Amino acid sequence: MNRINKKLQEDKKLLSIYFTAGYPNLNDTVKIIQNLEESGVDLIEVGLPFSDPLADGPTIQESSTTALKNGMQTELLFKQLKDIRNTVSIPLIIMGYFNPVLQYGVEAFCKKCQEVGIDGLILPDLPLDVYQEEYESIFKRYGLINVFLITPQTSDERIQAIDKASDGFIYMVSSASTTGAKEGFGTEQKAYFDRLAAMQLKNPQIVGFGISNSQTFEQATATTKGAIIGSAFIKHLTQNGTDKIADFVKGIR
Amino acid sequence: MSYHANEKGYYGEFGGAFIPEMLYPNCEELRQKYIQIMEEPSFKEEFDQLLKDYVGRPSPLYFAERLSSKYNTKIYLKREDLNHTGAHKVNNTIGQILMAKRLGKNRIIAETGAGQHGVATATVCALMGIECVVYMGEIDIARQAPNVARMKMLGAEVRPASSGSKTLKDATNEAIRDWINNPVDTHYIIGSVVGPHPYPDMVARFQSVISKEIKAQLLEKEGRENPDYVVACVGGGSNAAGAYYHFLDTPQVGIIAVEAAGKGIHSGESAATSALGKVGIIHGSKTLLMQTDDGQITEPYSISAGLDYPGVGPLHAHLFKSGRGEFISITDDDAMKAGMELSKLEGIIPAIESSHAFAILKQKKFNPSDIVVINLSGRGDKDLQNYIDYFDL
Numbered sequence: 065m066n067r068i069n070k071k072l073q074e075d076k077k078l079l080s081i082y083f084t085a086g087y088p089n090l091n092d093t094v095k096i097i098q099n100l101e102e103s104g105v106d107l108i109e110v111g112l113p114f115s116d117p118l119a120d121g122p123t124i125q126e127s128s129t130t131a132l133k134n135g136m137q138t139e140l141l142f143k144q145l146k147d148i149r150n151t152v153s154i155p156l157i158i159m160g161y162f163n164p165v166l167q168y169g170v171e172a173f174c175k176k177c178q179e180v181g182i183d184g185l186i187l188p189d190l191p192l193d194v195y196q197e198e199y200e201s202i203f204k205r206y207g208l209i210n211v212f213l214i215t216p217q218t219s220d221e222r223i224q225a226i227d228k229a230s231d232g233f234i235y236m237v238s239s240a241s242t243t244g245a246k247e248g249f250g251t252e253q254k255a256y257f258d259r260l261a262a263m264q265l266k267n268p269q270i271v272g273f274g275i276s277n278s279q280t281f282e283q284a285t286a287t288t289k290g291a292i293i294g295s296a297f298i299k300h301l302t303q304n305g306t307d308k309i310a311d312f313v314k315g316i317r
Numbered sequence: 318m319s320y321h322a323n324e325k326g327y328y329g330e331f332g333g334a335f336i337p338e339m340l341y342p343n344c345e346e347l348r349q350k351y352i353q354i355m356e357e358p359s360f361k362e363e364f365d366q367l368l369k370d371y372v373g374r375p376s377p378l379y380f381a382e383r384l385s386s387k388y389n390t391k392i393y394l395k396r397e398d399l400n401h402t403g404a405h406k407v408n409n410t411i412g413q414i415l416m417a418k419r420l421g422k423n424r425i426i427a428e429t430g431a432g433q434h435g436v437a438t439a440t441v442c443a444l445m446g447i448e449c450v451v452y453m454g455e456i457d458i459a460r461q462a463p464n465v466a467r468m469k470m471l472g473a474e475v476r477p478a479s480s481g482s483k484t485l486k487d488a489t490n491e492a493i494r495d496w497i498n499n500p501v502d503t504h505y506i507i508g509s510v511v512g513p514h515p516y517p518d519m520v521a522r523f524q525s526v527i528s529k530e531i532k533a534q535l536l537e538k539e540g541r542e543n544p545d546y547v548v549a550c551v552g553g554g555s556n557a558a559g560a561y562y563h564f565l566d567t568p569q570v571g572i573i574a575v576e577a578a579g580k581g582i583h584s585g586e587s588a589a590t591s592a593l594g595k596v597g598i599i600h601g602s603k604t605l606l607m608q609t610d611d612g613q614i615t616e617p618y619s620i621s622a623g624l625d626y627p628g629v630g631p632l633h634a635h636l637f638k639s640g641r642g643e644f645i646s647i648t649d650d651d652a653m654k655a656g657m658e659l660s661k662l663e664g665i666i667p668a669i670e671s672s673h674a675f676a677i678l679k680q681k682k683f684n685p686s687d688i689v690v691i692n693l694s695g696r697g698d699k700d701l702q703n704y705i706d707y708f709d710l
Contacts, residue, residue, distance in 0.1 A: 115613040189601070
């Protein structure tokens with residue numbers, strides 16, 4: 065069974081952390097993953113940096129720019145992750161934009177993911193219909209779970225279609241925003257969380273965007289399976305480097 | 318074979334809508350409604366009326382006698398430079414502001430490079446009394462001060478894009494991010510035939526008035542609707558899309574697309590996407606794209622801010638790949654000289670973008686009986702400082 069599916073079966077709220085590979089320093093990738101696992105995080109999203117991250121706010125944009133300046137490349141990321149499964153068992157997801165994957169070759173990319181032990185992909189600008197028509201069979205051949213996003217504006221009908229196409233979890237974007245743009249939740253989110261809970265989807269939902277501390281983590285996971293923290297963790301890395309990751313995670317739960 | 322977009326927005330292998338889910342509801346609403354709205358009689362009537370009374374259409378098709386004589390062929394200029402705001406851009410912004418009103422949107426965002434599309438957008442927003450925010454790269458704001466001032470006079474807010482390379486590509490990223498953050502009340506007026514479906518097709522349709530008029534005007538002047546060649550410069554490619562539109566499926570009309578070679582195609586400072594680009598995804602569209610081997614988008618360069626885009630509209634990528642269009646790239650130097658030549662021979666100072674299209678006359682030999690229509694997409698007022706600096710005037 066895929067490590068993501070196994071993790072989703074655990075009877076607990078999951079904490080997923082995103083970081084940008086190659087940031088703050090080019091070769092921090094393995095150390096960050098190991099520290100996150102030791103700190104009790106449940107899932108890790110390894111960000112493959114892109115020059116033009118459309119869905120991201122300033123924090124992740126800047127970390128991506130720095131990572132690219134540091135010399136991060138797709139091939140290098142795979143090299144860094146080559147022996148990662150000797151030391152960690154946490155589910156690993158690569159999150160990035162579609163163009164770098166397309167240039168690497170979608171099949172070659174998926175094959176490499178399987179070789180190093182990546183469990184899933186989140187590619188926000190790979191649309192559902194293109195995935196289903198062109199790439200689903202490749203992802204499945206290499207045992208990769210593809211995670212789709214939904215937002216408060218996504219119609220029920222489309223959420224059903226996405227649920228049907230998913231075999232892991234659904235990434236619930238908490239509000240109409242880029243990453244790191246808003247903090248905390250209001251009445252709109254409450255209504256959205258309730259609407260999703262009532263839909264009884266087959267895939268669990270994990271909430272992202274707007275979660276930065278224990279309070280927002282608890283709110284986000286009240287009716288869902290878990291929550292993702294990205295920008296707040298990047299800010300923590302910017303201020304503290306890679307030595308105090310455990311402190312950050314303890315502050316969340 | 319048709320060279321127009323199919324219902325999913327593909328031109329051959331190019332186009333589509335590679336957008337994050339946050340943009341899906343907006344793009345989907347537009348996709349479902351744009352053709353229907355554009356075909357409503359009341360929409361057509363309002364659009365045509367504004368093009369006539371406000372923009373000043375039809376723009377003349379002018380026989381350039383002295384230029385024709387010099388190059389020993391028959392050259393007509395489609396005078397988009399005579400439009401209100403000084404370029405073809407306003408055809409699209411008039412169309413999109415009417416579209417936005419019918420979609421019930423009350424806030425407009427746009428991106429701009431040199432400021433022409435920003436000015437054209439601020440203009441129609443002033444006309445309609447709608448709030449307008451224009452994203453512009455920090456570097457472009459510094460080098461295009463007059464257009465920044467125009468937008469402000471027209472009531473628009475100009476927001477600096479300070480991410481990435483701080484130019485057009487980044488202004489577009491910021492506009493898209495704004496749309497993600499404001500999905501309900503806002504319409505994004507993209508300035509070229511780029512972006513996710515249905516933008517390339519919608520913008521091409523609004524600009525298609527150019528080739529519609531060429532046909533009627535040529536029939537009147539030459540007794541035939543079809544020229545032998547239509548020539549236009551291509552950055553994202555909206556003036557070219559408009560000039561080619563009604564000739565795309567008429568193979569006897571030659572299509573010539575002129576890209577900016579900058580300081581030379583292999584100089585490392587160029588914007589010749591057909592020569593330097595590979596298939597990739599930029600701003601939600603699969604097209605030819607200047608990028609590293611690793612799929613990171615690279616910075617283009619051209620003396621002309623309007624051609625300074627690392628991608629090209631998917632229609633043009635398809636015209637290139639299929640061989641339907643002939644693609645020629647022109648250096649900064651040759652473009653500047655062609656701009657000076659047109660000024661001296663015809664009394665018309667072109668925008669530097671358009672100057673690129675004229676520079677092919679030195680490179681490509683036409684027959685004396687050929688009818689060559691060159692789309693004069695904009696006027697050179699905005700580029701005066703560039704001409705002054707280049708020629709030491």
